[in-house]
Amino acid sequence: GAVVSQHPSRVICKSGTSVKIECRSLDFQATTMFWYRQFPKKSLMLMATSNEGSKATYEQGVEKDKFLINHASLTLSTLTVTSAHPEDSSFYICSALLAGSYNEQFFGPGTRLTVL
Amino acid sequence: DAKTTQPPSMDCAEGRAANLPCNHSTISGNEYVYWYRQIHSQGPQYIIHGLKNNETNEMASLIITEDRKSSTLILPHATLRDTAVYYCIVRGDRGSTLGRLYFGRGTQLTVWP
Numbered sequence: 001g002a003v004v005s006q007h008p009s010r011v012i013c014k015s016g017t018s019v020k021i022e023c024r025s026l027d028f029q030a031t032t033m034f035w036y037r038q039f040p041k042k043s044l045m046l047m048a049t050s051n052e053g054s055k056a057t058y059e060q061g062v063e064k065d066k067f068l069i070n071h072a073s074l075t076l077s078t079l080t081v082t083s084a085h086p087e088d089s090s091f092y093i094c095s096a097l098l099a100g101s102y103n104e105q106f107f108g109p110g111t112r113l114t115v116l
Numbered sequence: 117d118a119k120t121t122q123p124p125s126m127d128c129a130e131g132r133a134a135n136l137p138c139n140h141s142t143i144s145g146n147e148y149v150y151w152y153r154q155i156h157s158q159g160p161q162y163i164i165h166g167l168k169n170n171e172t173n174e175m176a177s178l179i180i181t182e183d184r185k186s187s188t189l190i191l192p193h194a195t196l197r198d199t200a201v202y203y204c205i206v207r208g209d210r211g212s213t214l215g216r217l218y219f220g221r222g223t224q225l226t227v228w229p
Binding site (some may be wrong): 044 | 159160217221
């Protein structure tokens, strides 16, 4: 299957700083990518849909100024957590949509963010 | 919002079949049933999906009831590496909902040696 990577896999930062997470589709082009967050022992929560060349679509309750999404190319979407606080500590997972007959979605390995 | 209901946990002996049920009584005619699994601290992995017919691939079989209100994922010969949280998801594949996945709580499957 297609491969999606995330970088970094783990990041620890101080409160008030911003953190950028990259999501790349390695062997296919993805006009649509998705960002999820997952708290310990909880399910994945869809945060936003990232569309190449246009603004992201955020799910209800997700602050767009807090979680900046940029999808500048067909293989790269970035999520920036601005002015991070301890409550932003979570597991962030991206996925990329392989357009076609089944619109299959491939997930990255996730990024563990810890805000001190 | 997730449109599915799954038991929170199930056990299975290694080598036996694991049958994971899912209820999706409000599924619409154009919505597919997708199954993913997530091994601890990893990204979800696609398993199988279907619309109305039963499906089989190298990983699993998917049985969808005739009224499409429920389905069962079957792992024919479970191994220890199948221990994971299994998510049943109903997904539309058209328009603004294209690709969006809303995860429920899933079923924690534990395979015992």
